[in-house]
Amino acid sequence: MSARRPVRKGAPLRKPVAGTPGWVMPAAVVAGIAVVIAAFWVIHWYTTPLAPPPPPTQSETQVVLETITSLPASEFDSVGQGSANNLIKPVSGTRLVGSTGKPEVFYLGAEYCPYCAAERWPLIIALSRFGTFSGLETTTSSSTDIFPNTVTFTFRNAKYASQYIDFVSVETLDRDQKTLQSPTAAEQQLVTKYDTSGSIPFIDFANQYASTGATYSPDTIGGMSWRAVADALKQPDSTQAKAIVGSANLITAAICKATGDQPATVCSSATIQNLEKTLK
Amino acid sequence: MSRLQLSALLVSLAGIAVSAYLTVLHYAGVIPGCPVTGPINCEAVLSSSYAVIGGTAVPTSAAGIVWFGVSALLWTRPAGRAHLVWSGVGLATVLYLVFIEIVRLGVICLWCTATHVLVVAIVLIALASRPATNTARE
Numbered sequence: 001m002s003a004r005r006p007v008r009k010g011a012p013l014r015k016p017v018a019g020t021p022g023w024v025m026p027a028a029v030v031a032g033i034a035v036v037i038a039a040f041w042v043i044h045w046y047t048t049p050l051a052p053p054p055p056p057t058q059s060e061t062q063v064v065l066e067t068i069t070s071l072p073a074s075e076f077d078s079v080g081q082g083s084a085n086n087l088i089k090p091v092s093g094t095r096l097v098g099s100t101g102k103p104e105v106f107y108l109g110a111e112y113c114p115y116c117a118a119e120r121w122p123l124i125i126a127l128s129r130f131g132t133f134s135g136l137e138t139t140t141s142s143s144t145d146i147f148p149n150t151v152t153f154t155f156r157n158a159k160y161a162s163q164y165i166d167f168v169s170v171e172t173l174d175r176d177q178k179t180l181q182s183p184t185a186a187e188q189q190l191v192t193k194y195d196t197s198g199s200i201p202f203i204d205f206a207n208q209y210a211s212t213g214a215t216y217s218p219d220t221i222g223g224m225s226w227r228a229v230a231d232a233l234k235q236p237d238s239t240q241a242k243a244i245v246g247s248a249n250l251i252t253a254a255i256c257k258a259t260g261d262q263p264a265t266v267c268s269s270a271t272i273q274n275l276e277k278t279l280k
Numbered sequence: 281m282s283r284l285q286l287s288a289l290l291v292s293l294a295g296i297a298v299s300a301y302l303t304v305l306h307y308a309g310v311i312p313g314c315p316v317t318g319p320i321n322c323e324a325v326l327s328s329s330y331a332v333i334g335g336t337a338v339p340t341s342a343a344g345i346v347w348f349g350v351s352a353l354l355w356t357r358p359a360g361r362a363h364l365v366w367s368g369v370g371l372a373t374v375l376y377l378v379f380i381e382i383v384r385l386g387v388i389c390l391w392c393t394a395t396h397v398l399v400v401a402i403v404l405i406a407l408a409s410r411p412a413t414n415t416a417r418e
Contacts (some may be wrong), residue, residue, distance in 0.1 A: 025403040029371075033400065036375060040382040047383065085327075087309075146324045146387055217328045219385065239329075 033099070052140040052149040052175075056226050061138050065153075067230040068121070069128035075245060077271045078236035081278070082246020084122075084215045088254050090280055091194050093207040098166020103206035103258040105165055107155065108183060108191055110173040112142035113215035116201040117152035121229065122215065122247035123203065124153060129252055129266045131162025138226055142175050147218035151226050156180060164259045165206075172200075203251075206258035209279060215250060216243035249275055285355055288363075288405040292352035295363040295398040297342030302391055306331070306339040314390050325389035330380045340377070344395050347373070351402055360407035370399040 056064065098104035107123065109116030117140065124133060133160045141150040155169035170187060174180045183191060194210040195202040203211045220243045221229050232240035253275035256267035266272065281289075305312050314322030321400070325331065332339055347370055354363050374396045381388050 022408060025407045025410075028399075029403060029407060033371075033375070037378060037382070041381055044383045044386055085309075146321055146385070148386075213327075219328055 014086075034204055052143055053139050053151065060227060061136075064226045064230040065124075065133075065136060068233055069133070071125065071233060071245065073269065075234070075241070076249055076252075077269060079241055079245040079249065080271050081249060081275060082242035084240070084243060084246035084250050086250055086278060087211040087213050087215055088205070088209045088250055088279055089211065091204075091207060091210045093193065095189070096170065096204060096207040100166055101238060102162070102164060102166050103255075104204075105167045105206065105255060105258070106187060106190060106204040107167070107169040107201065108187070108195070108203075109155075109169075109171055109201035110177075111139055111154050111156070111171055111175045111180065112145060112173055112177050113200050114141040114145055114150045114218040115199075116149035117141040117147075117150040118214040118216060118218040118221065119201045119203075119247070120152045120155070121221075121244045122251055125233075125244065125248035126251035126255060127162075127165075127167055129158060130164045130255060130263070131160055133168070134161075135160045139175060141218070142177070143144055147222060150218045150221060151224060151229060164262050205254040209254040210257050211254075215247035220244075224272050251280075253279055281356075282358075282409070284409045287380060288355040288402050288409075289352055289363075290402050291398050291405070292348045292355060295348030295395055295402075296345055296352065298391065298395050298398070299341045299348060302326070302341035302395075303339050303345060306341060312391050314414045319387050320392055321387040322389040323388045325381055325385055325392060326384055330377075330384065343373075348395075348398070355402075359406060363406045364410060367399075367403040370380050374399045392396065 018174045025141055068267070083143045096104045096106065105127065109119070111117075125134065127133065136153045137157060139152060139154045141147065141152065143149050154171055156174075158169065160167040168187070170181050172179070172181060172183075179235045190204050190207075191198075191202060194204055194207075195212050197212060201212070201214065205211075224232070224240075228239055229244075232238040233244055235241055236245070249271060252266065253272050256262075256272055257276055257279060259267070261267035267276075302312065311323045311326055315322070316323065330340070333343060347366075351366060351370070355368055377392065378396060381392065
């Protein structure tokens, strides 16, 4: 009797070699993805800033404010709308005027809010083309919210003087979400009427236009100091200038619509006139 | 058409639907409904500078439509090397986007995660359907 097995014609000469089971590779991929995602969270945990950057000295703050409120007209013209997202929408209602009878720009925000932190930069730049701020202080958005510690200024003690417009601001909560200021009943009516989503920042341009949210993402200035942002704004090609100066131009166009294109030195530029057309 | 092939095709079509939804909302300037709790925040992700393809105004979700579209076409044919390569491209992109969400933004967008899960599902189907290479004849 032969030890060899009989060989049938047409049959495989050898049984298929048993390889790795089919489920092993997909399972390995799933496990690999889980490990990678866990590693991402570890990296995030290690790289998330826990404390806000040290506040600048008074003289440093002054330098930053002087820089951003005295940008040359060529800078505004060079940037145009830049990368700003136009969130300014026309609204209808009784013309909003301030205590001096001039068109009023009303701002509602909060110090903890990173989107408010982002939007204050272009708002200050735009308003400074129509008047003068005093009492602006540096602050940062919440350390525990999205886009933590976004550098900015607060309007909580700010005063604004202009011969063209009035500016009223309400910072509802501080950066630790403690109550700071409350809107008046009339201001709350504006918010209820025009800010239907309840999002902040909310800006009302004399009841002619209104915007909700930030016109650029706070991560544009993430991790930067006040001075670094101010320096970047002097470069029209910088990401920060395209976002912030572009947003300031949009806000300027909305204010110009409210003031009847006054002052002409600001509102008659081709850049602002073109942006006014986009506001409809 | 095998059961796995049909599954991959259906998953690809679902991916096209979700990506198209996000693309339409992007151009409409609307943020999709999504809870904002803990590390979940669609608005933060979809309004970040990473929500568009670098230097353009084209939303990242538009690239999703293209990827799932090509995937759907591929899965009308039996699994082969092209399916594995295309799945690899998708998986690499998903890992990059998840990196951006977690490390750069620190939050997750549920709608984006839905498309990521669909890509991973297609990757797993491609691996499960890959041609056998471990049998031999004398």
